[in-house]
Amino acid sequence: MPEIKNIKDLPSGEDTAAPQSATVARRSETAENLVNVNKLNGDKQLNRNTGHDGQNGRKGHNGHLTSGRLLARNTVLNLIGYGAPMTVAVFCIPILIRGLGKERFGVLTLAWALIGYASLFDLGLGRALTQMVAKKLGAGEEREIPSLAWTSLLLMALLGLAGTVSILLISPWLAGRGLNVPADLQRETLQSFRLLGLSIPFVITTAGLRGLLEAHQRFGVISAMRIPMGLFMFAGPLLVLPFSKSLVPVVATLVAGRIAAWAGHLLLCLRLLPELRRSIAWERSVIGTLLRFGGWMTVTNVVGPLMVTLDRFVIGALVSLTAVAYYATPYEMVTKFLILPGALMGVMFPAFSTGFAQDRERTALLFGRSVKSLFLVLFPAILCTVALAQDGLKLWLGAEFAQHSFHVLQWLAVGVFINSLAYVPFALLQGAGRPDLTATLHLIELPLYISLLWGMIRMYGIEGAAIAWTARLVVDALFLFGLAKRYLPGGAPIWLRTAFLAVLSLLILALAALLQGPIVKGLFLSGTILCFVLVTWFRILTPEERTLAQGYP
Numbered sequence: 001m002p003e004i005k006n007i008k009d010l011p012s013g014e015d016t017a018a019p020q021s022a023t024v025a026r027r028s029e030t031a032e033n034l035v036n037v038n039k040l041n042g043d044k045q046l047n048r049n050t051g052h053d054g055q056n057g058r059k060g061h062n063g064h065l066t067s068g069r070l071l072a073r074n075t076v077l078n079l080i081g082y083g084a085p086m087t088v089a090v091f092c093i094p095i096l097i098r099g100l101g102k103e104r105f106g107v108l109t110l111a112w113a114l115i116g117y118a119s120l121f122d123l124g125l126g127r128a129l130t131q132m133v134a135k136k137l138g139a140g141e142e143r144e145i146p147s148l149a150w151t152s153l154l155l156m157a158l159l160g161l162a163g164t165v166s167i168l169l170i171s172p173w174l175a176g177r178g179l180n181v182p183a184d185l186q187r188e189t190l191q192s193f194r195l196l197g198l199s200i201p202f203v204i205t206t207a208g209l210r211g212l213l214e215a216h217q218r219f220g221v222i223s224a225m226r227i228p229m230g231l232f233m234f235a236g237p238l239l240v241l242p243f244s245k246s247l248v249p250v251v252a253t254l255v256a257g258r259i260a261a262w263a264g265h266l267l268l269c270l271r272l273l274p275e276l277r278r279s280i281a282w283e284r285s286v287i288g289t290l291l292r293f294g295g296w297m298t299v300t301n302v303v304g305p306l307m308v309t310l311d312r313f314v315i316g317a318l319v320s321l322t323a324v325a326y327y328a329t330p331y332e333m334v335t336k337f338l339i340l341p342g343a344l345m346g347v348m349f350p351a352f353s354t355g356f357a358q359d360r361e362r363t364a365l366l367f368g369r370s371v372k373s374l375f376l377v378l379f380p381a382i383l384c385t386v387a388l389a390q391d392g393l394k395l396w397l398g399a400e401f402a403q404h405s406f407h408v409l410q411w412l413a414v415g416v417f418i419n420s421l422a423y424v425p426f427a428l429l430q431g432a433g434r435p436d437l438t439a440t441l442h443l444i445e446l447p448l449y450i451s452l453l454w455g456m457i458r459m460y461g462i463e464g465a466a467i468a469w470t471a472r473l474v475v476d477a478l479f480l481f482g483l484a485k486r487y488l489p490g491g492a493p494i495w496l497r498t499a500f501l502a503v504l505s506l507l508i509l510a511l512a513a514l515l516q517g518p519i520v521k522g523l524f525l526s527g528t529i530l531c532f533v534l535v536t537w538f539r540i541l542t543p544e545e546r547t548l549a550q551g552y553p
Contacts, residue, residue: 071347071366074219079343081223085230086339092234099241100250103182107189108237111251114167114196115203115233115258121163122156124297124435126207127349128290129153131431133215134350138357146273147281149212152290154282156208160201167197185247192251199255202262209265215350216272225264232257296435303442307449307472311457311465318457326401327462330393330409334385337416341374341423348424352431356487363428364488369545370424371498376536379505380529382417386410387512387521408466410513414506415470421502422477425484432487441479445472501540 097105129152133145175181175190213222236253243249270276312331316324348370355363385392389409393402429437449472456464485495508528515521537546 070217071351074217074347075344077219077223078346079340081219081226081230082339082343084227085233088231089234092238096234096237096241100237100245100247103185104188104245104247107181107185107192107247108250111192111196111254112233114193115199115254121159121200122204122207122294123159123291124294124301125152125156125159125290126204126211127297127430127435128293129208130211130215130350131293131353131433132286132289133212134353134431135357135433137215138354146275146278147283148286149208149269149273149276150281151283151286153205153208154280155287155290156204157201160204163200163204164197167200168194171197188247192247195248195251195255199258202259206258206262206265209262209269212269213265213272214346215353217347217350218268218272219347221268225261225268229257229261293433293435296439297430299439300435300442303439303446307442307446310450311453311469314453314457315462315465318454319461323462326404327408327465329397329401330389330405331412334409334412334416337378337381338420338423340377341420344370344374345423345427349427349431352428353433356432360489367424367428367484367488368498371421372540372545374420374424375501375505376540378417378420380532382413383509383512383528384525385413386509387515387525389413389513391518391521404462407463411463411466411470414509415466415473417505417509418470418477418502419473422473422480425477425480428484428487429480434487437483438480441476441483445476 096108100108129149132148136142136145136148170178171190171193174193175186181189210222210225213219233254236257237250240249240253312324312328315327348366351366352363355366390402390406393406393409397405426438429435449468452471453465453468456468458464460467481495481498512521512524512528515524
C-alpha cells in the first residue's frame with residue numbers, strides 16, 4: 001500500500017502573491033498556453049483531436065493534458081514544491097526550539113500536524129473533485145465543471161465548519177488533561193487551538209481549489225503557491241519571535257498565512273474558469289458520486305497512516321523506547337525517497353482520470369512510463385543505500401547506533417523501493433474511479449499486518465518489524481498491479497517483463513546486503529551501476545524515450 005501523506009500542484013502570470021515563483025512558472029507554461037487557447041468559452045467545447053507532444057499522438061478532448069513533456073515538467077515542479085519547505089525547515093526548527101522553548105515548540109508541532117491533517121475533515125472530496133473534473137475534461141464535458149466545482153466546494157465548506165465546531169469543543173480538554181500541557185501554558189494553548197479551529201474551513205476548501213487546478217494540470221502555479229506557503233509555515237513563526245514568545249501570535253500568523261493561500265487559490269481558479277464567477281451552483285445529482293468516492297478515499301486516508309505508524313507503537317510496547325529510536329531513525333531517513341513517487345503521482349492521478357475518458361491506450365503508455373521512470377531513478381539510490389547502510393549510519397550516528405539499525409535500514413530500503421513502484425497502480429485505480437478497490441485492500445491488510453507485525457517483533461525485535469513492513473508492501477504491490485492490469489490494454493509480455501525486472505532488482509539488492517568491506521562494496525556498486533546504465537539505455541528505454549531524454553538539458 002503506498003504510504004498516504006498529506007501529504008498527498010491557470011497560467012502562472014495570474015499569481016500576484018509570489019512574483020518571483022510565478023515568473024519561473026510563467027516561462028514553463030508558455031508551451032501549454034499555446035495549446036490551451038480558448039479553453040472554456042461558454043457553450044464552445046474544443047475538440048483537440050490533433051494534439052501532439054512530439055512523442056505520441058493524443059486523441060480526444062483536451063489531449064494536451066496527457067502530454068509527456070507537460071507531465072514530466074509538472075512532476076519536476078511538484079517535486080520542487082514539496083522539497084523546498086523541507087529544506088527551510090532544517091534551518092528554522094533549531095531556531096524555533098531555542099526561541100520558544102521545548103514546551104511551546106511541542107505545541108507548535110501539534111499545530112503543524114493539525115493543519116496538515118485537517119484534510120481528513122473533507123472526507124476525500126478534494127481528491128474526488130480532481131478525479132471528476134479531469135474525467136470531464138477528457139470527455140469534453142467542460143460545461144458541467146462549474147456546477148461540479150461549486151457543489152464540491154460548498155460541501156467542503158460545510159465539512160470545514162463541522163471541523164471548526166469539533167476543534168472548539170475539544171480544545172479545553174486538549175489544552176488541559178488531554179495533552180498534559182504545563183499549567184502556565186494552558187491558556188496560550190487553548191487560544192491557539194481555537195485559532196486553528198477557525199482556519200479549518202479555509203484549509204479544506206483550499207485543498208478543493210488546488211484539486212481543481214490539478215485536474216487542469218496547472219502545477220506551475222500550484223508550485224508557485226505551495227513553495228511560499230510551505231516556507232511561511234516555518235518562517236512565519238520566526239518573524240514573530242523578535243516581538244513575542246507567546247504561542248498565540250505565532251499560531252495567528254500561521255492562520256493568516258492559510259487564509260492568504262486560500263484567497264490566492266480562489267483567485268487562480270476564478271481566472272482559470274471565469275464561469276465560476278457567474279453564479280454559485282448547487283448540483284444535487286453529483287453529491288452522491290462525490291460522497292461515495294470521497295468516503296472510500298477517507299478509508300484509505302485513515303487506514304493508510306495507521307499502518308504506516310503502527311510499527312513504532314508496537315515496538316515501544318513490546319521492546320523499548322530505545323528500540324523505537326533505533327527503528328524510527330533509519331525509517332525517517334529512507335522514507336524521504338517517497339517524495340519522488342508522491343510528486344509524480346500527484347501529477348499522474350488527474351492525467352490517468354483524463355486518459356480513461358479519452359484514450360486508454362495512451363493511459364497504458366503513461367502507466368508503463370511512470371513505473372519505468374520510478375524504477376530507473378530509484379534503483380541506483382536504493383542499491384547504494386542497501387550496500388552502504390552500515391557504513392553510512394556509522395559515519396552519521398556512530399558505531400553502536402549503526403550496529404542496531406543497519407539491517408533495519410536495508411529491509412526498509414527494499415520496502416520503499418517496492419512501495420514507490422506501487423504508487424503507480426494505486427493512482428491508476430483511483431484515477432479510474434475505483435477508490436473502493438484500494439480501500440478494501442487496506443481494510444483486508446490491516447488485521448493481517450497487525451498479526452504479522454506483532455509476531456515478527458516478538459521473535460526478531462526491530463528487524464522483525466522491518467521485515468513485516470516490507471513483506472506487507474510486497475504483497476500489496478502484487479495485488480495493486482494485478483488489479484491495475486484489469487483496467488489497461490496490453491499483452492502479457494509487458495507485464496512479464498516488468499515482473500522479471502522487479503525480481504532481478506530484488507536479487508541484486510539481496511546480494512548488495514551481503515557484501516563486506518569497502519573495496520568489495522565499491523567495486524560491486526561501480527560495476528552494477530555501469531551495467532545498469534548500459535542496459536537501461538540500450539534495452540529498457542525505447543527509441544522515443546531515448547530521444548526524449550536527449551531533448552532535456
